[in-house]
Amino acid sequence: GHSWLIWPLVCAVCLFGALNLLMRKFGTRSPVSWIGVAGGLLMLGHIGRSDLFHGQPDFVLLLLFMSGLLCLRQGAIPSGALAWGVMIVVKPFLGAVVFYLLRRGQWRAAIATVAISGTLFFLSFLPFATRLPDAIRGWLEASRWFTTIPN
Numbered sequence: 849g850h851s852w853l854i855w856p857l858v859c860a861v862c863l864f865g866a867l868n869l870l871m872r873k874f875g876t877r878s879p880v881s882w883i884g885v886a887g888g889l890l891m892l893g894h895i896g897r898s899d900l901f902h903g904q905p906d907f908v909l910l911l912l913f914m915s916g917l918l919c920l921r922q923g924a925i926p927s928g929a930l931a932w933g934v935m936i937v938v939k940p941f942l943g944a945v946v947f948y949l950l951r952r953g954q955w956r957a958a959i960a961t962v963a964i965s966g967t968l969f970f971l972s973f974l975p976f977a978t979r980l981p982d983a984i985r986g987w988l989e990a991s992r993w994f995t996t997i998p999n
Contacts, residue, residue, distance in 0.1 A: 856900040863887055863896075863907040869914040909935050909942065920949075925957050933964030937972065 864887045871878035871886065890896040899906045912935040919928030936943045943965065949958035976983035 855903060859900050859905075859907040860887075860891065862911040863890065866907065866911040866914045869911075869918055873918055905938055909939060912938075913942075913945075916945075920954065920957050925960055929957060929960035929964050932961045933968055936961070936965035937968045 864883060867883045867887050867890075868880075871883050891900065898904070912931045916928040916931035916935065919925075919931060932942075932945050936945070943962075946958050946961055949955075949961065973980060973983055
């Protein structure tokens with residue numbers, strides 16, 4: 849059937865959700881029509897379509913980033929840390945946001961973000977609990993392979 853459309857639709861919804869937060873919750877509130885224009889332009893471009901149809905989580909991560917930032921700005925530390933914790937588990941290099949929090953002196957938010965992302969990371973291995981050493985070894989080998997120069 850048409851199950852291949854599920855991920856691109858989820859990503860498109862996340863893109864428009866992130867743009868809505870960016871364009872309406874930070875500073876000047878843009879009209880909804882501008883969100884449609886911005887999202888449409890991003891999806892018309894090669895990079896936007898590539899992310900939609902090649903399974904990249906970038907638009908989901910953008911929504912998690914914007915949601916976390918908004919929550920942390922409003923003082924909702926657990927919600928913001930959860931959004932950023934999920935984001936970090938998906939793409940670990942996004943853990944750089946913790947340095948942003950530390951730089952701003954937001955120690956509780958930084959600790960919560962690290963704790964949540966670490967917990968989620970270790971929980972992701974639970975389905976492999978009976979073969980945990982093999983799962984971790986396989987994850988490390990795959991990480992090494994994908995980070996070698998030819999790959």
